[in-house]
Amino acid sequence: MSRSKAMLRTSIFTILLTLLFLLLQGAHAGEKNLLVGIEDPPKTMDPRFSTDATGMRISHHLLFSTLVQHGQDLQIIPNLAKSWKTPDNKTYIFHLHDQVRFHDGRPLTAEDVKFTFEHLKNPQTKSPFAGTYKVIKSIRVIDPYSIEFKLEKTVASFLTSIIMPIVPKHVIEAGGPFHNQLIGSGPFIFDDQSPNEIILKKNPDYFMGAPSLDRITFKIIKDDNTRFLKMRKGELDLVINAIPLNKVDDFKKSPLKKRYTVMEDAGLSYNYISFNMKKPELQDIKLRKAIAYGINVEEIIKYRLEGHAVPSYSLLSPVNWFSEKNVTRYDYQPETASRLMDEAGLPKTGSNSKQPRITLELKTSNNAEVIGIARIIQAQLAKIGIRIEIKSYEWGTFYGDIKSGNFQLTTMRWVGVTEPDFYFNIFNSGQFPPAGRNRGLYKNEQIDRLTEEGRNILDADRRKTIYAKIQKIVADDLPYISLWHTSNISIVHKRVSGYQQHPMGGYLSFRNIDINP
Amino acid sequence: MISYIIRRLLLLVFVLFGVVTLVFFLIHFIPGDPVDIMLGDYALPADKQELRSVMGLDRPLLIQYKDYVSGVLTGDLGTSIHSKRTVLEEILERLPASAELMVGAMTIALLIAFPFGILAALKPYGLLDSASMFASFLGVAMPNFWLGPLLIIFFSIKLDWLPINERGGLENLILPSITLGTAMAAMLSRMIRSSLLEVLGEEYIRNARAKGLAERKVILKHALRNALIPVITIIGLQIGVLLSGAIITEAIFDWPGLGSLLLEGIYNRNYPLVQGCILVIATIYVVVNLITDITYAWVDPRVRLS
Amino acid sequence: MFRNKWTYAGLIIILFFIVTALTAPWIAPEDPYEINLVLQLAPPDADHIMGRDNNGSDILSRLLYGARISLVVGLSVVTISGIIGILLGLVSGYYGGWVDLILMRIVDILLAFPGLLLAIALVAVLGPSLTNVVIALIALGWVPFARLVRGQVISVKERNYILAARTSGQSDLRVMIIHILPNIISVVIVQATFNLAGVIISESSLSFLGLGAPPGTPSWGAMLSEGKQVILDAPHVSIFPGLAIMLVVLAFNFVGDGLRDKLDPKTDRK
């Protein structure tokens, strides 16, 4: 087949493609379509299985409704449940709005709520959340719009863990692939999905009032540069925490200043360095403190994060009500660090000798930003005689090593931590891998006792004093070195109004957004 | 010829079987567990164990391998671990995009390589030859994650002629094809030049001139056809480079191709998806090479298809 | 010695790089690993002609140290994979039959196999280091050579001076090395010089995916991939390693052309 025939065939092939594409686009001209730029496609938007941030945000905040939600100040606010009460600390009764409808018109009742949680507990569903709801002993439908949960034992964080989209019983039980139906009761209805785009359309009879947007299009743009260039051309309306920190300030200067506004406030994502507490060479608290004093967090924030972060002193962000302000803080004191290492009896480095006082291995993923920061820490610690070897691995391998405690030092971050009970998961000695997330293999009787206690008390003030004590001990014992909280940054097109940035970077305020051309 | 093709197709099955086996054991051999990566820190180990057993990931590897191969033979490539969609469905969704990008990149490469290569060979060491040599080295040494953004800045932002990213009409195909095609164009133009230079030294070219043929005919009919022979093998090889090179180009232009699907699959240890992707890529590769070998024999009669 | 002046230019450039690679510690203005964030992304100016990268390290120094790494990685991978590929290609093309069948199918399997997965597996098992990167690149690097050489051997095998040599009782090995190899060496050389660029770029892609040499190693490939993050604000971070790679490939190609004219009997015969 001569080359010209091949060329003819490919051009016909692509022209047909163009026509198809234009047909699709034409239908939506002139309507309010919010273009949101995101980095990665959600692995799945089916709330029963979705564990990645984007997938959960779209399902929890847009497609489905949940009994309760996190308010702007992270307190629990009503959603499907108008009100709730706890007759005793193991029973919860929720009263639902009575005119909520699913996207297929069927009413949402207590039956659907009961079905949702029992469906998730059932091992056949293979949902990752089965474990979280094991603690629910029984669910009773009192009347179509009120429901009672009875728990095995007191769970202080129950109201946070109950935030789960309510799925339609009649659709799930009918079987068939739910992942491309996604019938929920949220402000937006699932319209279409392709590898590059997710399109949602307005739910006119949403129970808290129909949103003014006609359509939301999530544009999946993987490459940082391409995403920025897309905004340079004004082809995106809203980007949340998806612009490289070194490009954020471009939006405060012309030409972009004309078209976009930058919203920035303290974020929840906590960046830290974790020690492997089982390694003999890391047992001495003096060495751990020396390392903490040897890292200049301010410098990293100023130059690498361009000021878009605040130094952190605890897992909980300053925004969090439980966060304890006066704990030991480790700002940059190289002399103290050297003194501590002397006291720890580490060999001295001769003035000329290249021989470091100690060599440690820092394991990281292959994320370019993380590696960049690791190199700065490497250079800072080298100044006080601590030689850091950075070993970067592809994510799967790295994650496998970290989960199995196969590391000396590593640097990671926890995202969206609001409930202080998280301290139990990461510092209680009953939570060593592979079961739990106490990857640093940290064991401290006081912490074990306090984290156990904190879970079983409902009274907020008493919990606050417990978690204050925990944060003080952790700050002194240093299983983690706290680095910083990266800020929450949303870049919003001037034509968009009504958007409110949520500390968890969520999409709750999308239903109030309007577009004025 | 026919018997040769049949024999090669039988061998193709053997090759694909080899690829599937190599991939299966290699991906399972790499540390990192799909359920861990999928569920992240949320699920309890008991649930993860349950999920693994329901998905059959805890069965001995050989059993899993046997089931997988028997599945492949019946056209069932298994279901993707994360999205619960069948692997076949996810691959077929991406195949046209990959095909389109490969044809686009190949066309760009040939459109650049042939004229540059031929002109450079006609006046060796002349001005045009050095210019084309310089341009081709630039093409090879310039990584596509560098060329992509540059093209976008110039053509999409400054001139606003072409869209920035995403697959769509012909205009969406231009920048990604140039990005992916240049390295190959550079390589091919040097190969065509060196091969053509050799052929031009042959006696039958002087004979063609002695026969009174116009220079254009001497070059295009006599010289080029002989010079094509080593070039065809290169084109066959380059398909492999295009497929893997596409990963970065697909990332830059958000081109929903197989390359990025494979990379996602590897990162998430999505075994069935990785195996399915590689099986399809391998099939494309082996079929294209079969075609190159056949064109090889068609162009060079001296090569008997043993 | 060589017919055209470009070959000499190529030799001079290669010599220049070898000298810089050897004398890097003495001639480099600064320590390539040193980080001074205050000066990050400083554009090229009088005393730092290549400017600084996103860690404030001097790009010229990193390029000089990088010369050693990239040349070593590039040359070792190309030569070793070249030799393996040429030998297997010769044997497979020359003998044909079963040998050719099996070898070429193995080649097909490996060519159809995305090198990326093998690289991840190797680095995951052996750990990220430069030697493992070289091993990963060689593991698949020999395959295109084998396939190319095999194709060439088949078309050259038919020529009657090869038939004459075979029938004159010389051992197969002698025929392959003395008669066949010089006739196909030119296309192989062109492929080799291009592979050199390919290897350095693959090393850059591996670093880009976090699988390359340990972070901070000033290999040209790693510098290129680090430059990607700031390409819109500071293109100079990527330009200089890119130019260095291009210059090296240019040089090796000139020498390749010169060698080809020298080695290839046809162009010499009058």
Next chain:
Amino acid sequence: MNLNRSPLLQVIDLNVDFKSEGKTTAILKEISFVLEKGETLGIVGESGSGKTITVQSILNLIPTPPLSGISGKILFKDTDLLNCSQTQLRSIRGKEIAYIFQEPMTALNPVLSIGDQIMEMIRTHESTGRKSAFQKAVSLLEEVGIPSPEQRMKNFPHELSGGMRQRAMIAMALSCNPEILLADEPTTALDVTIQAQVLELFKELKQTRGTSIIFVTHDLGVIAEIADKLMVLRQGMIIEEGPLDQIFKSPQQEYTRELISLLGGE
């Protein structure tokens, strides 16, 4: 020299220089000779004497590099081949003056069939349809003594024996019934028996077509059989020239005597 008709081909003071690795060497110095219609001129000399370059320069076939300079005149039917336009030269090449190369294996395009290569020659110079070109090619192959010519048309060069290939070359050269045949050692690459047959073929062509031939060889034995006139070349210069029997009977130059003595005399 009868005066009333001008010679078919006249070469006057032909000088050719080559340049390689910066050094220029004179390959041909002051070469002049004449070729009459129907006459066969034998050019003899050791290898490197410039005999091939002489015939190649007639059709301007010497590649640059290495050619660095060519001067003098080559008159053919009152056009100077050295200074005529490309289109004029092309209309003469193959049509009026045809060239036969020494090594048929490398002079025939390996990827085109014999038929294609001959028909291409025919259709370049005569606007005939494929059908008639095919017939003409078959008859040409027959004329040069190739058995079952129809079948041979489809064969490729590597599928024919040395002798057959040379005959195909000759057929191709004759395809447009040229006035002059430039044969550059056409028999050297052949073994003795085939050589005799090809020489026989040349003799027949002289009778049947009356084509004038310039026959280049280093083998006096071959020349003796076919040439009317002889020219001896040494290091780019003509050292002796004249009718065949006169040179063989009383060679003037020492060098020519040695050449003839090698032959073992007439």
